[in-house]
Amino acid sequence: MTASKIRTAIIGVGNCASSLIQGVSYCRELGDEAVGVSFPDLAGYRPADIELVAGFDVDARKVGRTLGEAALAEPNCTEVFFTNLSDQSARVLRGPDLDGVSAHMLNQPQDRSFRLSQEPALNKQGVVDALRAVKAEVMVIFLPVGSQRAVEFYAECALEAGCAVVNGIPVFIASNAAWAARFKAAGVPILGDDFKAQLGATIVHRTLTNLAEMRGVKIDRTYQLNVGGNTDFLNMSDMDRLATKRESKTEAVQSAMNERLETEDIRIGPSDYVPWLNDRKVAYIRLEGRLFGGARTNIELRLDVEDSPNAAAEAMAGIRCARIALDRGLAGPINAASSFLFKHPPIQIEDTDAHDALLKFAQGTEDL
Numbered sequence: 032m033t034a035s036k037i038r039t040a041i042i043g044v045g046n047c048a049s050s051l052i053q054g055v056s057y058c059r060e061l062g063d064e065a066v067g068v069s070f071p072d073l074a075g076y077r078p079a080d081i082e083l084v085a086g087f088d089v090d091a092r093k094v095g096r097t098l099g100e101a102a103l104a105e106p107n108c109t110e111v112f113f114t115n116l117s118d119q120s121a122r123v124l125r126g127p128d129l130d131g132v133s134a135h136m137l138n139q140p141q142d143r144s145f146r147l148s149q150e151p152a153l154n155k156q157g158v159v160d161a162l163r164a165v166k167a168e169v170m171v172i173f174l175p176v177g178s179q180r181a182v183e184f185y186a187e188c189a190l191e192a193g194c195a196v197v198n199g200i201p202v203f204i205a206s207n208a209a210w211a212a213r214f215k216a217a218g219v220p221i222l223g224d225d226f227k228a229q230l231g232a233t234i235v236h237r238t239l240t241n242l243a244e245m246r247g248v249k250i251d252r253t254y255q256l257n258v259g260g261n262t263d264f265l266n267m268s269d270m271d272r273l274a275t276k277r278e279s280k281t282e283a284v285q286s287a288m289n290e291r292l293e294t295e296d297i298r299i300g301p302s303d304y305v306p307w308l309n310d311r312k313v314a315y316i317r318l319e320g321r322l323f324g325g326a327r328t329n330i331e332l333r334l335d336v337e338d339s340p341n342a343a344a345e346a347m348a349g350i351r352c353a354r355i356a357l358d359r360g361l362a363g364p365i366n367a368a369s370s371f372l373f374k375h376p377p378i379q380i381e382d383t384d385a386h387d388a389l390l391k392f393a394q395g396t397e398d399l
Contacts, residue, residue, distance in 0.1 A: 196219070
């Protein structure tokens, strides 16, 4: 039996959304030959079963265009790995600015900044009506880091429209007890918060930390310094928008340790914006510790990745897990999927255990 399509709306048609849009079309075209797919089959759902039915953005170069056109519009700068996006014909609608747009992002060169659409922004009822009109089942949030009010606005819209939410950014909704209770009461599933990339700095850092702990190594201090050239790094060069991102990434590593480090002994987060890197992210990871008898050791690692496809791979898994939750009538945080896919889930567990928990969830075992 063929799985039905998963009708999905994208909030924020930036670089991560571009990779997701390309990725869905890529998986439709190549099927089992698609490279690098996380979880090719989850409860009968494959990446090609995702149907993107709407986008919401504020940029004049995207609003009113199809998702296929908007995916490749400035200021997006991620790698284009699939160009035939004629099947991505859903329209991008004009969402509200709120705090999704900082003044900092309006005062940049043309190819880097946001350029606000002059179309009237939809209010809450307008967004809810639009979601209902396209029969959206899942909402995936890719707004800029620091968009607290904007994420909460769209979470409210999802609650009213009955859409499951996949929150890809570090605004804490699934991991916030009050919001989690609201989703539970409304009968709506939520997954989050803040995607772990497919093979990004956080998952590599956690893996090294877990390896050291497993081998009896005492970790004394660590850092993870990230630089990149996409609009997310440019946005995060405004320190006021960076706090939750740093918290999310730091907690993801702290939770992998048997004993938490003191604040002064751990430093994790975006460090600088380098325009010519475009969507490449370069992470520098260091762990210092002690072996048997107190003998000193340290690990230095440099990781260089294309940032947005790294997140889109996990987004495709998150969207399918959200649909599975809807199929089963689940509500509130979906912990088994969230613990593997996100940096700041409601419940932190070790990654191999989280991987097994996600697979058991897909197979019909009770959630965590």
